[in-house]
Amino acid sequence: MNEGAENGQNSVAQSSDVSDKMATLNIIEGGGQANTTDNAAVVPMEGTPPQPPPVGEDDGDEEVDLGDEAAPPGERCVLEDYTRCSESHLWKLMMSFYDRKGVESWSQGIVPHFITCNAFIGKAYAQVLYGFIRDCMSGRSPLALDPAEPLYVIELGAGSGKFSFFMLKALLEMKEVLEFPAEKIVYVMTDFTENNFNFWNAHPMLKPYIESGQLDSAIFDAVGDTSIRLSHSGTVLAPGTVKNPICIVANYLFDTLCHDIFQVENGKLKEGLISVGSRRRSEDDPLDPEIIKRFDNRFKYEEVGTDYYKDEDGDEVAYQRILQWYVDYFGGADATPTAEGEGAAAAA
Numbered sequence: 471m472n473e474g475a476e477n478g479q480n481s482v483a484q485s486s487d488v489s490d491k492m493a494t495l496n497i498i499e500g501g502g503q504a505n506t507t508d509n510a511a512v513v514p515m516e517g518t519p520p521q522p523p524p525v526g527e528d529d530g531d532e533e534v535d536l537g538d539e540a541a542p543p544g545e546r547c548v549l550e551d552y553t554r555c556s557e558s559h560l561w562k563l564m565m566s567f568y569d570r571k572g573v574e575s576w577s578q579g580i581v582p583h584f585i586t587c588n589a590f591i592g593k594a595y596a597q598v599l600y601g602f603i604r605d606c607m608s609g610r611s612p613l614a615l616d617p618a619e620p621l622y623v624i625e626l627g628a629g630s631g632k633f634s635f636f637m638l639k640a641l642l643e644m645k646e647v648l649e650f651p652a653e654k655i656v657y658v659m660t661d662f663t664e665n666n667f668n669f670w671n672a673h674p675m676l677k678p679y680i681e682s683g684q685l686d687s688a689i690f691d692a693v694g695d696t697s698i699r700l701s702h703s704g705t706v707l708a709p710g711t712v713k714n715p716i717c718i719v720a721n722y723l724f725d726t727l728c729h730d731i732f733q734v735e736n737g738k739l740k741e742g743l744i745s746v747g748s749r750r751r752s753e754d755d756p757l758d759p760e761i762i763k764r765f766d767n768r769f770k771y772e773e774v775g776t777d778y779y780k781d782e783d784g785d786e787v788a789y790q791r792i793l794q795w796y797v798d799y800f801g802g803a804d805a806t807p808t809a810e811g812e813g814a815a816a817a818a
Contacts (some may be wrong), residue, residue: 567759572665592636
């Protein structure tokens with residue numbers, strides 16, 4: 471009787487342990503919140519289509535009532551005078567949002583992510599990598615791979631790590647058919663914020679990949695950094711330090727990198743300048759992400775030349791050609807204005 475009771479207790483303990491692990495898995499697979507009922511993880515039945523995570527209650531579209539803190543009509547709290555877009559305070563606020571919120575940006579449904587963070591898309595990307603490896607190893611490709619050297623797959627802006635997890639799983643499942651040593655493929659998760667970096671390295675579902683050497687991580691700012699130091703191996707990835715080509719994954723990254731705004735009006739190229747402000751009387755913390763909900767930004771355009779970009783490490787000519795193309799394309803006789811009195815706009 472006692473032996474049966476002990477066995478029953480062991481079974482319960484083992485079941486609870488499995489449930490905890492499954493719940494942990496759901497934190498990565500299900501959007502940051504484990505689906506549990508009576509302490510047991512609920513896993514979708516086979517064939518059940520995955521459901522997107524819930525959208526946060528406050529998506530930032532509704533105007534926030536500021537009450538007594540609101541600035542008088544026609545006034546605002548000016549956080550920054552008119553500045554070129556790429557140097558605007560807007561980007562600092564965006565980075566502050568991701569830095570302070572961390573993985574909650576995704577787990578709370580604040581930032582849409584389901585379309586690029588699911589098992590289907592993870593397998594699709596793994597198949598693209600498989601095709602790339604197959605072509606490079608065919609013997610006919612000018613881009614040959616050295617199977618004795620690591621093949622780095624670097625994800626820029628890995629965020630919550632959900633996509634990384636799904637792609638790693640897919641790569642592991644196809645290891646037997648890869649024409650390149652699976653143990654030589656190193657997936658590298660990167661982001662600019664230490665909060666996300668610490669979350670990945672502490673997550674139990676990523677630990678086996680880290681211990682096997684197939685997963686590494688680094689803090690990397692895609693705007694200004696020029697090298698990547700891997701936190702586990704200590705390897706520094708920089709121009710001239712790797713033998714095989716580097717594969718890059720960048721989901722929803724380029725739309726968050728600093729850029730400038732240009733407008734072509736009556737054949738004239740103009741740059742867009744932004745003055746960042748708030749509808750409050752004052753802001754104690756200019757990097758408070760909540761300011762985004764009460765933006766009162768102003769824009770103006772000033773004429774510039776196509777030689778706008780200078781000291782760009784030899785890329786000045788390329789930038790000038792792009793801006794000249796804007797002028798020729800949007801400023802031609804057949805160009806259609808985007809709005810009354812306005813020319814076509816473009817971002818660079």
